[in-house]
Amino acid sequence: MNHRLAQLQHATRRHFLQQSIGGVGAMALAALLEQGGNPRMARADQLAPHAAANPQTPRPPHYPARAKHVIYLHMAGSPPQQDLFDYKPKLAELNNKDCPEKYLKGERFAFIKGKPQLLGSPHKFAQHGQSGQWMSSMLPHLSTVADDLCVIRSMHTDQFNHAPGQLLLHTGAAQFGKPSIGSWVTYGLGSENQDLPGFVVLVSGDKTPDAGKSVWGSGYLPSVFQGVQCRTTGDPVLYVTDPPGMDRHVRRQSLDALRDLNEMQLSDFGDPETVTRIAQYELAYRMQVSVPQVMDISKEDARTHAMYGSEPGKTSFANNCLLARRLVEQGVRYVQLFDWGWDVHGESAATDLLHALPNKCKQTDQPITALIKDLKQRGLLEDTLICWSGEFGRTPMNEKRNNSKFLGRDHHPHAFTVWMAGGGVKAGLSYGATDELGYHATEDRMHVHDLQATILHIMGLDPFKFGYAYQGLNQRLIGPTSEPKLHPKMLG
């Protein structure tokens, strides 16, 4: 390596260290020092054209983190909280009665027309564990770990259509173009495994979320922080496989030639981007091995597969839960699961409360429970925050679209249930409550932005300060207003 090259690599490394020493704050500071710009405005975006040699290098949080990893289980379509966690005997008592007028004034629904009737849950509820969490009989496995859960029954949101609801939940805004929470977290903290993407997305239920890939997009953050969808059929990451007829040996030799030629270019032109390019090709080479390895669950023992209900070679939520554990074990920062099929309108047996919902519960109850237990037995649960939710709630009323005889519920923004487990949250806690019909969240109301603030906070990022300068504004995940807040009572 010639002198010029060594000098450049040093410069690049120093530049990167400047960014990483103090975490995000220092990153911004380094940018400022370099720009000599207006010191009141951190211009992290100006770093983008010079993504450091490895933007995924771990960075310290703002304050000590309570968890190092996040696994977000998104039940896309939105499960009915009244049939799973939010026990409402009064609603059962008033089953089939008209919904009181006071609730309906000024309300808009996606599908309900005219005067809807209340719908008590057709499923049985009981209290579980020391904590006495109310859970429905459709969750026989999860109820065995009730004392590990922090169940928040007072969630509410602003959106009642799927795409905007999912965008608000994952990006903090109902419009397209904002970074997702996984991007924010990896932008802020980097990741602990340099051979795997820091933000991995796994999809089951045969369909991607309604809002498409924007729910794991990086918006205005550098795209290196966007979620990488790992697939369980085909290439686990797009284009990760060498072309047929090119083995690892050939690839290594061609990358060696590529590096030598790039270094010649570097010594001629002196562009530090060339240094970065060489590094990224080497990372790509390592990812070609590490990604398929971590995605291959066939080597897991039979006991583990029995625990999760996973089957190698299939696309299933159970497989994705097992993969989530493997990814976290490898140091991946943020794992996002989407499972489609929870949109229980009751138009037919395929979307009703008596057939479709028990079926979805059956697909997910065991693997989710296995994930919690497995992380716990491996000592990973205390470092991992698990979060389970839909994008909004469902109505306490029967939807009865076209006079359907099947029981179902419409979209509902005013109340839904989220549960969290693991690092940073109080285990065995029932937090917040809804009114007697479960129509509105009433006690300890928690907005979607509060949930996002909570996740950032648990990861050691100050949700109120953590931002990115774009379009002349300090953009934040939780939006520009002063309304979002943390809920100290539920934090562990």
Add this chain to the structure above:
Amino acid sequence: MPRTALLALIAVCGGLGLASGGLGFATAWAAEPASPTAAASAANPPAQGSAVASTAPPNTSPAAAQKIDFVRDVQPLLKQHCYECHAGKKHEGGLQWDQRASVLKGGDSGKPVLVAGDPEKSLVVRLVRRVGDDAMPPDGEGTPVPAAGVAILTRWIAEGAQWPDAAAGEPLKPKHWAFIPPVRPALPIVKQADWPRDPMDKFVLARLEKEGLRPSPEADRYTLARRVYLDLIGIPPTPAEVDAFVHDSRPDAYERLVDQLLASPHYGERWARMWLDLARYADTQGYEKDNRRTIWRYRDWVIDAFNRDLPYDRFTIEQIAGDLLPSATMEQMIATAFHRNTMTNTEGGTDDEEFRTAAVVDRTNTTGQVWMGLTVGCAQCHSHKYDPITQRDYYRLFAMLNQTEDSDKDDERPTLPTPLGDSSPEVAKLNADIVAEQLKLTQDTPQIRAGQTAWEKHLLELSDKAAPEFGPWHVIGPFPAANLTAAHTTAFPPEQKIDLKANYEKGKLKWISRPEWKDAQSQLLSKASGAWYLTRTIEAPSAMLIQLSLGSGHGIKLAVNNQLLLDHQIVRPAAPNQEYVTARLQPGTNVLLMKISHSGNDEAEFFFRADQTGLPPELSAAIRIAPERRTTRQNRELARYYRQVAPELEPVQLRIAQLMQEKATFLAAHAPTTPIMRELPPDKQRKTNVLIRGNFLSKGAEVQPGVPEAFPPLPSGAPANRLGLAMWLVARDNPLTARVLVNRFWEQLFGTGLVMTAENFGTQGTLPSHPELLDYMAVETMDQGWSMKKLLRRLVLSATYRQSSRVTPELLSRDRDNRLLARGPRFRLEAEMVRDQALAASGLLSGKMFGASVMPPQPEGVWQVVYNNNERWQTSAGEDRYRRGLYTFWRRTSPYPSMMAFDAVSREVCTVRRIRTNTPLAALVTLNDPVYIESAQALARMAIRDGGSTPADRVTFAFRRCLVRPPRPEEVKRLVDLYQTQLQQYRTDIEAAKKLIANGGALPPGTDAAEMAAWTVVGNVIMNLDEMLSKT
């Protein structure tokens, strides 16, 4: 619109020169108040800290007899409790408490803030008393006004709210540099006088000399040629093209090359790509279902507009308001699709008005971003915190864009048929064939005459039994479909074969008999979306014509005896007499099939009535008269009627129907309908209100269309609508439009704009690196008639552009981002260029321009979308696999993955600036994507065939196809080494070699698989070189 008229319009705009502000940039910037840091969150506004603590508490209790004094008693209260959000640069809710005029005018809510003499009618009193839902300062922000303070305020208002002139405050004026129209700056004096080639170079050089730096030498011709080819047409030169330039010894060789490239049709393709990000152009509607949208005629319009160098002012006016120009042409209508690229939400249960409003919001924000580099979007919910755009200003702009017909309908109406081929030879031939067949219907042969005689005899025998009999209806449906178009155009099974015993959709759909359905009344099908089929038999005692009156909500098709007689995709409630159809019945059983396709929340229904069943009365009378005694007219009408139904002429009728169908199919394929902007008629125009917090259901004060008050007014004579808005944008005194344009082109060529934040020229944007240069070019561009080609020509001919991009460590540490321009640009190519370049270098690139978007290969399973699994990626065949990147089908929720890895954008909303990243995922694309492997194979084949005989010659050939310049000896050596190693290895593993070159076509003569495989590896390496992926 005739050019003269347009020029007149523009001349009107240009007539209002604004006196130039004398404020220098530095002064303007220094005057800015400190901006919040990233660390100062909105949740924790900067504490008022010592300033407040040291302020004496306001005079809390002036003697009852003493009159309240504004400066002594009221202003301190305002300073403490209101100024934080309502003074200086801050004007939350459009209100500034340090300005009397603002308070007297009132804020965005439209309610009177201050009514002198009447505290109870003054909003401010109610708010500070904190009695209702709203309070000021809001809960959690600032400190509430104490009771004593409320009393002072109330008394002051009751006493007449005297507010002395001396304390009335300054009206808000834009002082920020970018809000002052540019004026031509004097050219600076430079020492190195022989360096500048264009006056603009002097600005760059003056700055370098001030910094004690020297410009870099001019790049060599190979580098310069590759740079300018990529910049102007987006593809590299072939070795022959570059050699011609390198060996051109004429002094103006480079100018000639630039002019040749600007005249190339590929110029429009490369620059349209840039514009399409701004226009958020895509081939789908966005949101949940993300259905297809046919709007590629707009993309082609942009390409064509660049190629014919449509001046930027006209380019602007036609896209924003082409439909409002007098006698707008079809092309000008297509241009308005710019603002129809907003998303359409077809998710079930969504409120069309909500998403129509969202589309108008997008148009307002996009207009601000694209033309003025302003983030007006902030003012949707609250007055802009930093730039002089109040919430009221925002909704005045919004109001100008709020008068179009479109309203988030699934079928994208209003749309315009935008035919390409109605005068084409194909259509002319079909028309001639149809006429020839129709002539056969008038022929008079003995056979037909005999047929007519027998028919008349039969009718006479039938007498009053001549009417046809209609059987009962049978109905099946709805067959599910994603939207109306899918429902209407998909041929579900009954369309192929009517089988009343069959069932479909896993048994969910069966034929149901409806004997109770009466004709001549509307029949309700259901509310669900999809397609219904209705069938019934008609027993005809003889050949006859019947007339049917039909109605449908929504789309309708009708066929009798398998002949399609009606096909109308439309959205409307069903009513009688919406469609008239004449059907030919054969003697015996006829089968009628009707299809109703429907989408939306209203009801699917239809109307059916048979009007004329049998001979018209005058013909009924005529057949009772012997032929020789009939009038000529009676004979002629009877003959004509018979020929419509004659069994002898059935083949001719079928042939005509078939030809008509062929013509319709051809025209549909060559006449896509394009969504357009169309203004509502005057009596249907919408009122626009301020939307509180941007919520479409909370309406505040009504506003009239207009432009932000801090900017020059609409040009005199310009209407307060989209046309006026467009004229205002390109008016000479608009301070931003020309600067933003120049900056955008600068950014494309140099990698970073003179204003780095191309999306924000407001007070929070970055200052220009060369303010005088930006203004000089902005003024020059306007003076030269807004020609974009002339602007580009000057930029690429400049000495600044021609510099070498080599950089020393010293310069790098001094100016890492090249803001000083002491060197030429070097940065990674954009996504489309990465693709186009690989295809061009390997000879695969198709030169085909325009037309519907194409689907080059992408990995299986990338398209998986909720509710819409009907849409499939159908890989294009033939040359459409190798079209330029900008023709790739762009699905917003799942864009083409290999281009996304190179930072292409989803096009859900306007993107002003793409971020450039350098990631392993991008490396995997160019290493492994089959498109790039195929390119490497093609390059290998070409190198073997045309690259000479020695490995060194072939390496040189392949290298030059890709990188243009000749390789240096050490580069050749390294690649030849790689080739030799690979050759040896593949010779020992010929199966692997065969796999690597599979699908790469036949082996070149005299070559074995191992050689071809080794060259493919070499090609793959060259195509992944940093230099290949960069503009240098």
